[in-house]
Amino acid sequence: MQDIVFKDLKFAYPDEPGKMVLGGVDYEANKGDFVCLLGQSGCGKSTLLRLVAGLEKSNPEELLVNGKPVTAPSLERVMIFQDYGLFPWMTAGENIMIALKQKYKDWDKSQRAKVAYEWMNNLGLDEDLFDKLPANLSGGQRQRFAVARGFALDSPVMLMDEPFGALDAVTKALLQDTVVDLWQKGGDNRKTIFFVTHSVEEALILATDIVVLGQAPSKIIYTHHFTPETKPTRDRLFTDPEVVNLREKLTKIIDDEIQEKARRVKAEKEQAAAAGETSGKKKH
Numbered sequence: 587m588q589d590i591v592f593k594d595l596k597f598a599y600p601d602e603p604g605k606m607v608l609g610g611v612d613y614e615a616n617k618g619d620f621v622c623l624l625g626q627s628g629c630g631k632s633t634l635l636r637l638v639a640g641l642e643k644s645n646p647e648e649l650l651v652n653g654k655p656v657t658a659p660s661l662e663r664v665m666i667f668q669d670y671g672l673f674p675w676m677t678a679g680e681n682i683m684i685a686l687k688q689k690y691k692d693w694d695k696s697q698r699a700k701v702a703y704e705w706m707n708n709l710g711l712d713e714d715l716f717d718k719l720p721a722n723l724s725g726g727q728r729q730r731f732a733v734a735r736g737f738a739l740d741s742p743v744m745l746m747d748e749p750f751g752a753l754d755a756v757t758k759a760l761l762q763d764t765v766v767d768l769w770q771k772g773g774d775n776r777k778t779i780f781f782v783t784h785s786v787e788e789a790l791i792l793a794t795d796i797v798v799l800g801q802a803p804s805k806i807i808y809t810h811h812f813t814p815e816t817k818p819t820r821d822r823l824f825t826d827p828e829v830v831n832l833r834e835k836l837t838k839i840i841d842d843e844i845q846e847k848a849r850r851v852k853a854e855k856e857q858a859a860a861a862g863e864t865s866g867k868k869k870h
């Protein structure tokens with residue numbers, strides 16, 4: 587089992603202990619779920635992924651993976667970032683090789699190369715790109731390498747933080763379909779994926795479960811589960827009335843939160859200004 591359980595998960599960064607980022611997140615992901623996290627910028631989506639990755643420290647009873655607290659980063663929970671995260675001084679192929687070396691310590695170089703080429707092939711990358719430095723690849727190719735590296739590690743949990751946010755629409759659509767395809771091919775052993783996106787459409791195309799976080803200190807304000815029958819496909823995104831309704835509903839939920847936050851910030855500024863005026867007057 588590869589359950590990920592959030593039990594009233596609260597979190598503030600150690601350098602700003604007074605500013606709660608997560609205000610009590612309750613959620614349970616089952617093995618093989620493809621969870622897309624939506625929410626306005628700054629609501630704590632990346633923070634939530636970093637906690638699952640073990641890059642930030644959570645309270646041991648509030649976040650459990652397979653029933654155990656997350657105490658440190660692990661190759662069982664691989665993170666893929668928007669900015670690719672490839673080492674710039676190594677060739678793109680070596681970036682996959684070194685990750686494999688970390689995980690499969692007894693593999694020889696030819697075994698690692700075989701798997702690296704297999705995953706390059708799965709991501710539609712030509713073999714001759716193996717020896718290129720990341721700087722000499724397009725953004726789409728770099729992100730394919732990052733995804734290839736993530737899948738090559740074959741970890742049961744994959745954490746993807748807006749991985750396709752910087753790509754053009756065509757490359758993005760191709761990569762979305764590839765990731766869904768690779769995930770589905772895992773069958774009963776498929777990975778549990780947490781995927782952060784700011785795009786409602788992307789969430790609808792990818793997710794088995796959509797989770798919307800409210801403004802910080804955030805809690806979950808909406809969830810939606812798809813069955814294999816109700817799962818939207820790309821061609822139904824703008825034509826199927828149910829999918830269109832859900833898309834509008836999700837967009838409205840997020841927009842309302844953004845406006846509510848803007849109102850709150852404005853009110854706080856006005857309050858602070860009024861307080862400043864009062865204290866200023868007192869001085870004179």
Ligand SMILES: Nc1ncnc2c1ncn2[C@@H]1O[C@H](COP(=O)(O)OP(=O)(O)O)[C@@H](O)[C@H]1O
Pocket residue numbers: 599601602607625626627628629630631632633634802
């Ligand atoms: N390393 C950090 N130290 C302190 N505060 C941080 C750090 N990283 C993010 N934050 C703050 O935590 C909040 C949530 O950020 P983040 O999780 O990146 O949001 P999102 O990914 O939803 O845009 C923001 O207010 C951000 O400024």
Ligand SMILES: [Mg+2]
Pocket residue numbers: 631632633747
């Ligand atoms: Mg983020």
